[in-house]
């Protein structure tokens with residue numbers, strides 16, 4: 001997968017050198033390039049913003065530098081983090097993990113001139129994504145989150161691909177609690193079932209815990225579950 005990130009703060013993306021993403025880059029699974037938007041400015045002050053038409057507070061990112069940048073870097077799937085975007089979810093992460101090329105546009109100020117996205121949409125897929133109902137200073141932090149969620153799904157990135165099977169949201173539910181040694185810690189025991197060696201009981205307990213957690217913490221996820229996602233035992237509960 002090839003990823004290009006365009007930002008006025010390239011240093012914000014330094015964490016992409018670290019950990020699993022860094023390893024994915026080193027092993028050739030991932031090719032990432034971070035670009036300073038000002039590369040595509042043509043004035044002596046390297047201006048990237050201007051006052052908004054229609055008035056209002058703040059500044060808007062000018063279309064010209066973005067247009068030049070996307071002309072050079074495209075085509076690819078353009079991802080624009082924005083509070084006005086569609087909700088970023090695990091299914092969307094899986095969809096993006098199947099793309100050969102992602103281009104991330106990091107907005108700042110009050111956002112990017114809408115014509116940049118409209119013009120790009122004539123030549124490539126454009127998706128505005130939101131991490132949640134809150135506003136950040138810009139898109140850079142959101143790019144780190146989206147990229148981590150996507151890259152960990154790429155074959156060969158996680159040492160044990162089984163980790164992807166039982167994690168939260170993999171099957172639409174929140175994952176069950178996890179435990180490790182010691183069996184007793186500050187008078188708190190590990191649930192007996194997990195030490196029983198009875199794999200059927202363990203799988204059932206984990207499933208029940210996932211359903212309980214989801215019902216308590218994220219009831220909004222339950223209606224989205226297709227009927228077949230609940231096996232015979234779940235329905236009886």
Ligand SMILES: NC(=S)c1ccno1
Nearest residue numbers: 082083130131135136
């Ligand atoms: N909520 C998101 S993703 C965002 C991007 C910029 N500001 O907020």
